[in-house]
Every structure is written in C-alpha cells, then in structure tokens.
Amino acid sequence: MKHRLMLLLLLGSLSNSALAIVIGGxxxxxxxxPDHSCRKPHKPIKPYSLNSRWEVDSYNRQVDSYNFELQRYIACMKEYLENASNDMKRIEEKMEEAIAEAKRPSF
Incomplete structure (x- = not known):
C-alpha cells in the first residue's frame, strides 16, 4: 500500500529533470x-533458572547465535530495501523518458 501511494505521489510530481542512470542491485x-527472502531469527527463550555452568554456557551460545543471525537479517533487509529503492528510481527514469518523448514534436 505504501509503495502504491509513493508511486501515485511520484506520478504527480514528475518534472523535466535530467535523466540519470541508476547503478545498483x-x-x-x-x-x-518479489517478497524479501530474509529470515528473521527467533530470540532464545531464557530458562527460568540456570542451575549449572553448562546451562549458562548453552544459553550464552544461543544468544550469540541469535545476535549473529540478527545482524545477517538486518543486512539482508537493508539490501532488499536498497534494491527496491534502485528499482523505483529505474521506473521513474523510464517514466521521465516516456514523458520527454511524448513532449517532443513529431515531424
């Protein structure tokens, strides 16, 4: 829904700006x-009590793993959103090209 609204706003605000080439994913x-393919990690469940050193170490490993997976998830989402932004710029370029072509006199 947000993307549709942004596209409608974009359509209404096009100007005769210089065309640019979008480089990126x-x-x-x-x-x-496509939808994103990023997998959101699940937080580890902290036990009610950590009675042994083994339980503490096990929980700490789960937390470390979660933190690592969370960083991967954030990086994946950032890349997806950056690529989506590039795609919107490419669409805008094509729209501006079409408008410029339509405004050119035909002989």
Whole structure:
C-alpha cells in the first residue's frame, strides 16, 4: 500500500529533470516484484533458572547465535530495501523518458 501511494505521489510530481542512470542491485523478477527472502531469527527463550555452568554456557551460545543471525537479517533487509529503492528510481527514469518523448514534436 505504501509503495502504491509513493508511486501515485511520484506520478504527480514528475518534472523535466535530467535523466540519470541508476547503478545498483535490483529485485525485479520475471514474475513481478518479489517478497524479501530474509529470515528473521527467533530470540532464545531464557530458562527460568540456570542451575549449572553448562546451562549458562548453552544459553550464552544461543544468544550469540541469535545476535549473529540478527545482524545477517538486518543486512539482508537493508539490501532488499536498497534494491527496491534502485528499482523505483529505474521506473521513474523510464517514466521521465516516456514523458520527454511524448513532449517532443513529431515531424
């Protein structure tokens, strides 16, 4: 819904600005715009009591693993969003090109 609203706002605010080439990754696919494939990690469940050193170490390893997976998830989402932004810029470029072509006189 947000993307549709942004596209509508974009359509209404196009100007005769200089065209630019977008360099960067893309999410565009053959079958439409894909969902992200980032896997959100689950927080480890802290036991009610940590009675032994083994239980403490085990829980600490789970927390470390969660923190590592969380950083991977954040990086994955950032890349997806950056690529989506690049794709919106590419679409805007094509729209501006079409507007410029339509405004050119035909002979």
């Amino acid at each position: 893309t999410n565009l696919g053959v079958f439409g715009y």
